[in-house]
Amino acid sequence: MTAQSDGDRPAGSTPSTGLLTTLMTNTLDEDYQLVASRRAAVDAASPGRDERPGLWRHAGAIAAVTALGVLLGVSALKTSQDRPQALAERAGLIEAIQARQARLDGQHAGLASLQTDAGRLQADLADDVDTGSRLSADLARLGVSAGTVAATGPGMVLTLDDARHGAPGVGGVILDRDLQSLVNGLWIAGAEAIAVDGHRLTALTSIRFAGRAITVDYRSLTPPYVVEAIGDPDTLPSRLLETQGGQLWLGLRANFGITFDTQTQSSITLPGDAHDRLLWAEPAGSR
Missing domain, CATH: 3.30.70.1880 (Protein of unknown function DUF881)
Incomplete structure (x- = not known):
């Protein structure tokens, strides 16, 4: 077995030099071509395979739009059905408020009438106690200041x-x-x-x-x-x-x-x- 001299070693036989040479001289086009050829073979064996994902996507979109339309329709129908009830409830509340307000006004009027009677009786009593009516005048003046008369x-x-x-x-x-x-x-x-x-x-x-x-x-x-x-x-x-x-x-x-x-x-x-x-x-x- 004879030793080979450095001058007889082929160029690029060194491992590091060989790897760099491969990267510089060989691109990845061959790998892409290999993958593309395999995909073409699979497509040829299964006709219509490319159309299926697109069809499924379109079908999914149509289903989503249909579901959204159904939900909107149901919501609109429910709103239209609830609207008369809401209007009736609102009218009932307004009527109840007006009735209670009218009753409150009547009670205020009755209270004012009673206060007037009480004031008159108070004035009569003051006149009986004070013949000079000074007490009655003071009560009237103080009542005006207090806002009670x-x-x-x-x-x-x-x-x-x-x-x-x-x-x-x-x-x-x-x-x-x-x-x-x-x-x-x-x-x-x-x-x-x-x-x-x-x-x-x-x-x-x-x-x-x-x-x-x-x-x-x-x-x-x-x-x-x-x-x-x-x-x-x-x-x-x-x-x-x-x-x-x-x-x-x-x-x-x-x-x-x-x-x-x-x-x-x-x-x-x-x-x-x-x-x-x-x-x-x-x-x-x-x-």
Whole structure:
């Protein structure tokens, strides 16, 4: 066995050199061709095999669309069937609310009548006790201040309404705090008695939002709001505009188009508060 010299070794016989040469000279086209030829042979043996995946895909899409259509149809049918029932339930709720509101109004009217009778009896008793009627006059005056008895006198009427073209988010809607500021301004300006939409205001009256409505003593109001104030008609309007509440409403009218109309009247009658919850009070600084 004779040794072969380096000069007789074929080029590229070294393992590393042979691998690099193979990678440089042989591409992967032959492998791709081999795979393609095998796939062609399988397709030839199974005619129509290429069409089956496409058909299944189309069939799946059609089934999905059909199922979606069925679901939408069932939903629409259920909605149409439930709509009359929902409308009937809504009408029933509205009717019940109106009936209870009417009953509540009747109870308030009855309570006001009883309070009037009680006031008359109280005045008669005061006259019997005090022949000079001083006690009766004091009771009437304190009742007006407390808001428990009706009050009559000159004053002013204010009409408030949302902006005609105002949007709820840009200041065109009257808020509970706007009405609170106006009422506080009227008290500061010298009003002796105030009512909002016929509801007499007292030291215990609440003005707030409930849902999207302003409530006075938990009774919902709707615009336009009518505020009546008994006081000196010659000074009450001008003094109101000098208060913070009056200035606020001038700004609301100028900037947002909210209605703020005022007019004086020679005689205004305000009812007493039907909710007589005041149990004890004394003039400030009496102690």
